[in-house]
Amino acid sequence: MPESNPAARLVAAIQGAIEQHPLGTTMKLAEPINAGLFDGAGKPMVVTDASFLASSAGALAAVRQFFGNRWRTGDVAITNDADAGAANACEMIVVAPIFAAGTAPAAWALARARVPDFGGWELGGYSPQAVDRWAEGARIEPAKLVVGGAWRREVGDMLRLNSRTPTLTLRIAMILTETARSIAASWHAAQGIERGTIEAEIAAAVASESEKIDRAFKTLSRSKQRIEQPVRVPIPSEPIAPITVAMRYDGVRLHVALSGPAASPLPINLGRYGAQDIVIGAVSAGFAPRRLTTAAILDRVVIEVPEPSLLAAPLPATVGLGRETTGQAVFRGVLAALSANGLYVDADAAWQAYCRTALGGRLDFSTGRLSAEMAAAIRNLEAAEACG
Amino acid sequence: MTMTAKSDLITAEIIRNYFETVCGEISKVVENTSISPIFSETHDYSVGIFFADERGVSLLARAQSVPVHIFAALTSVETVLDIYKDDVHEGDLFFASDPYYGGSHIPDWTVVNPIFVDGKPRFFASVRGHVNDVGGCAPGGYNTLAREIWQEGFRVPPVKLRDRGELVSDVWNLILCNTRTKDDITGDLNAMVGGSVVGEQRLRELLTKYGEAAVVRSVDYILDYSENRLRGEISKWPDGIYRGRSVLDHDFAGGGDVPVEATVTVTGSSLKIDLTGSHPQVAGFVNSVATNTISNIYSSLVALCPDIPVNSGYFRPVTIELPENSVVNCRPPAPVGHSTVCIGSDIMEAVMKAFEMVVPALVGSANIDLVNVRVFGTNSRTGRFFVASDMTATAMSAGGANGTDGWGGYAAPFCALKLPSLEMYEQQYPYLYIQVEYAIDTAAPGKFRGAPALHYRRRMLDPVRAIVYNQGWRHPMQGYNGGRAGAGNYFILNEGSPEQVTVTEACYDVKIGKGNVIFVQSGAGGGWGDPLERVPALVAEDVRNGYVSVDGARRDYGVALDPQTLGVDQAATQALRASRLVAKPAPAA
Numbered sequence: 001m002p003e004s005n006p007a008a009r010l011v012a013a014i015q016g017a018i019e020q021h022p023l024g025t026t027m028k029l030a031e032p033i034n035a036g037l038f039d040g041a042g043k044p045m046v047v048t049d050a051s052f053l054a055s056s057a058g059a060l061a062a063v064r065q066f067f068g069n070r071w072r073t074g075d076v077a078i079t080n081d082a083d084a085g086a087a088n089a090c091e092m093i094v095v096a097p098i099f100a101a102g103t104a105p106a107a108w109a110l111a112r113a114r115v116p117d118f119g120g121w122e123l124g125g126y127s128p129q130a131v132d133r134w135a136e137g138a139r140i141e142p143a144k145l146v147v148g149g150a151w152r153r154e155v156g157d158m159l160r161l162n163s164r165t166p167t168l169t170l171r172i173a174m175i176l177t178e179t180a181r182s183i184a185a186s187w188h189a190a191q192g193i194e195r196g197t198i199e200a201e202i203a204a205a206v207a208s209e210s211e212k213i214d215r216a217f218k219t220l221s222r223s224k225q226r227i228e229q230p231v232r233v234p235i236p237s238e239p240i241a242p243i244t245v246a247m248r249y250d251g252v253r254l255h256v257a258l259s260g261p262a263a264s265p266l267p268i269n270l271g272r273y274g275a276q277d278i279v280i281g282a283v284s285a286g287f288a289p290r291r292l293t294t295a296a297i298l299d300r301v302v303i304e305v306p307e308p309s310l311l312a313a314p315l316p317a318t319v320g321l322g323r324e325t326t327g328q329a330v331f332r333g334v335l336a337a338l339s340a341n342g343l344y345v346d347a348d349a350a351w352q353a354y355c356r357t358a359l360g361g362r363l364d365f366s367t368g369r370l371s372a373e374m375a376a377a378i379r380n381l382e383a384a385e386a387c388g
Numbered sequence: 389m390t391m392t393a394k395s396d397l398i399t400a401e402i403i404r405n406y407f408e409t410v411c412g413e414i415s416k417v418v419e420n421t422s423i424s425p426i427f428s429e430t431h432d433y434s435v436g437i438f439f440a441d442e443r444g445v446s447l448l449a450r451a452q453s454v455p456v457h458i459f460a461a462l463t464s465v466e467t468v469l470d471i472y473k474d475d476v477h478e479g480d481l482f483f484a485s486d487p488y489y490g491g492s493h494i495p496d497w498t499v500v501n502p503i504f505v506d507g508k509p510r511f512f513a514s515v516r517g518h519v520n521d522v523g524g525c526a527p528g529g530y531n532t533l534a535r536e537i538w539q540e541g542f543r544v545p546p547v548k549l550r551d552r553g554e555l556v557s558d559v560w561n562l563i564l565c566n567t568r569t570k571d572d573i574t575g576d577l578n579a580m581v582g583g584s585v586v587g588e589q590r591l592r593e594l595l596t597k598y599g600e601a602a603v604v605r606s607v608d609y610i611l612d613y614s615e616n617r618l619r620g621e622i623s624k625w626p627d628g629i630y631r632g633r634s635v636l637d638h639d640f641a642g643g644g645d646v647p648v649e650a651t652v653t654v655t656g657s658s659l660k661i662d663l664t665g666s667h668p669q670v671a672g673f674v675n676s677v678a679t680n681t682i683s684n685i686y687s688s689l690v691a692l693c694p695d696i697p698v699n700s701g702y703f704r705p706v707t708i709e710l711p712e713n714s715v716v717n718c719r720p721p722a723p724v725g726h727s728t729v730c731i732g733s734d735i736m737e738a739v740m741k742a743f744e745m746v747v748p749a750l751v752g753s754a755n756i757d758l759v760n761v762r763v764f765g766t767n768s769r770t771g772r773f774f775v776a777s778d779m780t781a782t783a784m785s786a787g788g789a790n791g792t793d794g795w796g797g798y799a800a801p802f803c804a805l806k807l808p809s810l811e812m813y814e815q816q817y818p819y820l821y822i823q824v825e826y827a828i829d830t831a832a833p834g835k836f837r838g839a840p841a842l843h844y845r846r847r848m849l850d851p852v853r854a855i856v857y858n859q860g861w862r863h864p865m866q867g868y869n870g871g872r873a874g875a876g877n878y879f880i881l882n883e884g885s886p887e888q889v890t891v892t893e894a895c896y897d898v899k900i901g902k903g904n905v906i907f908v909q910s911g912a913g914g915g916w917g918d919p920l921e922r923v924p925a926l927v928a929e930d931v932r933n934g935y936v937s938v939d940g941a942r943r944d945y946g947v948a949l950d951p952q953t954l955g956v957d958q959a960a961t962q963a964l965r966a967s968r969l970v971a972k973p974a975p976a977a
Binding site for chain 2: 067119130138157162164
């Protein structure tokens with residue numbers, strides 16, 4: 001049965017775009033595509049998973065700032081910059097403007113996924129020995145992958161040459177591009193059918209999710225929590241100071257203030273928006289039976305992250321294992337604070353689920369490297385795709 | 389008025405000189421406008437003017453720069469034209485760096501600026517320069533642990549930096565954001581581009597002044613002239629098959645002795661150079677792509693006949709064969725980061741050793757078996773991250789050649805590299821030099837000796853980290869015609885501290901404490917000719933200069949000196965040399 005409102009239809013369309021592609025299984029092997037639709041000012045409208053809201057909005061803002069008004073129909077830009085929102089060098093984010101009338105984009109489509117490899121020390125993007133961000137992989141501050149609908153050979157070649165899995169990497173970049181185009185097409189379709197009403201419908205969806213969040217938050221006590229959470233790392237190192245999650249609920253909003261040590265020389269730092277994503281992911285895991293698909297939660301959760309620090313480390317800090325190490329500590333810390341406030345969550349189960357949906361479960365924590373099984377699977381897939 | 393054949397030749401010669409002058413001007417622009425010392429001080433960049441027609445791409449002229457760069461740049465121009473085909477337009481500007489896309493190693497960046505004649509890209513002003521960092525796993529671009537090219541830096545295929553006059557800002561930024569010192573390298577890239585634009589302007593002026601037809605006609609003369617001159621020389625050389633060999637100490641991956649075998653066949657006025665027999669592709673970062681190998685072979689060749697103008701005509705008499713999947717013709721994803729010098733120098737040396745039997749008077753050290761240290765960290769004076777090469781630590785002691793002792797600088801094929809100002813390094817980086825001087829009894833003995841090895845000590849004023857890579861400890865630079873090999877290379881890191889470590893191969897990411905000292909013996913080039921034929925007075929002068937000890941004079945040169953006056957004892961010297969000559973085995977048949 002068709003979804004009843006444009007927002008839901010857009011989400012369905014995004015999911016459909018992801019799943020219909022022939023490489024859908026490849027993507028599931030690696031990590032799911034996350035995608036979203038943003039308004040002309042870059043504000044989130046609908047997304048496939050609110051856990052990536054902060055970093056997606058950040059990436060879009062960075063891309064828009066880089067290119068200014070140099071956009072035209074059919075353009076698609078790409079970035080993997082952890083200062084702009086990517087988790088690490090292997091996470092590609094593509095952004096496409098959506099034009100209606102006028103010269104400025106009326107909306108933006110965004111799609112993101114992890115590619116199997118993008119340089120660095122080892123296959124898979126985990127480089128426990130990396131000394132800085134450049135050592136973790138090639139960097140793409142925004143570049144246009146498609147200009148006016150035409151694939152850009154130069155940028156495609158750079159993606160290909162800098163990956164150990166050139167076929168898969170290029171293919172995934174194309175999938176992301178197609179996904180962004182599908183989102184744009186869905187937006188245009190929604191505009192055609194429901195001209196003038198889509199914003200209102202999305203506002204209604206936001207209100208609905210807000211209500212759901214408020215209901216869940218009502219169960220929280222108003223006591224302040226302060227949780228110290230150790231950061232587990234797979235790399236032999238000096239002891240790492242724990243991160244701290246301070247949480248309080250004021251009756252309307254949940255305030256989460258993180259603190260932690262300075263950026264680490266180990267690749268366990270989070271990128272600029274990583275901690276915000278993890279907090280949203282953890283809070284969502286605490287009460288949401290299904291993924292949130294609007295920006296409602298950003299109005300209900302206030303997040304403070306010290307920058308620069310382990311929790312938001314700019315260049316040249318390494319970030320390759322950030323989500324799985326420091327990110328895990330943040331996730332568990334937030335859940336512990338929620339539990340202390342009356343909303344018990346099985347942290348292990350929630351983390352496992354989060355890993356599956358958001359991280360792909362690729363890291364062998366005993367080595368700090370890509371798991372052998374995943375490495376073999378990637379190699380086989382690359383060989384098969386390259387032959388095909 | 390119709391030009392006579394003679395006046396055409398004169399015009400062509402003027403134009404040939406014009407090309408070379410333009411290259412010099414481009415080079416000066418780069419030197420004066422670049423930021424990093426590797427450009428502005430050391431001149432680790434090269435300039436060339438190329439020409440393309442239906443017969444292919446030709447090098448027309450080069451500045452006095454690093455020949456191994458500019459011969460490889462020819463392939464970059466070919467690759468650009470091959471990829472872009474009809475998509476080359478007025479106002480375009482190209483960039484390339486990937487070794488497997490017409491490059492040599494990733495840090496060698498090339499810009500190519502086309503100049504159109506009759507609507508077609510005919511001339512190209514090109515600058516190829518070694519930038520100080522290209523991202524990748526190791527700051528400074530030399531990853532001694534690399535086992536595949538993705539560990540060496542950001543790979544860039546031919547791309548446009550400027551499209552019909554419009555800056556391609558995202559590609560430009562993409563290249564630069566993959567360097568650790570973006571600000572400095574932006575300046576260097578601007579200098580390269582600026583140099584090529586000056587070249588473009590000068591070539592347009594030339595085309596306007598002499599007319600396009602005359603300039604294009606002159607190209608044939610320029611190339612033919614060099615070809616004919618070299619063929620004339622080769623014709624005087626004895627026909628035959630000659631072999632040379634050079635051995636790299638190790639491959640940085642646990643493999644020892646990596647030989648390069650060169651077979652030179654002289655037939656009439658032609659040469660064939662075949663590197664068959666060279667070591668198979670290795671695990672470490674000394675593999676060379678074919679372009680780099682050919683460029684190094686050419687570098688040896690141009691050292692043989694330095695008075696012939698160097699251009700593609702020079703290489704027409706030469707055919708080259710390279711074994712597949714070898715250290716001199718590797719396949720991706722083999723790492724290649726160190727190949728421009730190691731194995732590059734060994735390729736040159738092997739070829740030069742083969743020519744030793746053809747033209748003994750013309751050969752000399754071609755090798756600079758590189759010792760090098762990349763230091764990186766935060767400069768407390770500026771608060772900024774830095775990556776520093778220090779070319780003072782590289783081999784700076786050339787070997788002897790026929791008629792001249794080795795000089796305190798790079799061997800001939802690298803002689804356009806300049807020894808940097810130590811004060812400039814101290815200004816830019818947290819260094820304090822406490823010793824840079826020749827070491828006694830390290831000069832390779834010969835009728836014309838090599839320059840002494842350098843002893844170099846540098847105190848670090850901030851805690852830093854270092855990547856050190858060394859060759860030429862076990863197989864130092866060879867001598868020629870009876871000249872002996874030079875002294876080897878080695879490092880001592882954290883000298884005199886509990887963390888002291890001696891390095892004869894490589895070490896990666898070593899901490900150097902504040903105030904600690906790096907010591908380098910930067911080896912010496914080989915000698916030329918029998919040391920027993922060296923003029924005794926010159927040996928005495930070497931002793932007075934501190935290059936050779938009294939004992940060394942006796943041991944290595946058969947020269948007896950009065951230890952008080954340092955005067956030559958002629959009678960004792962004659963007797964000493966006579967006894968040595970008697971003791972010498974007869975040369976092999």
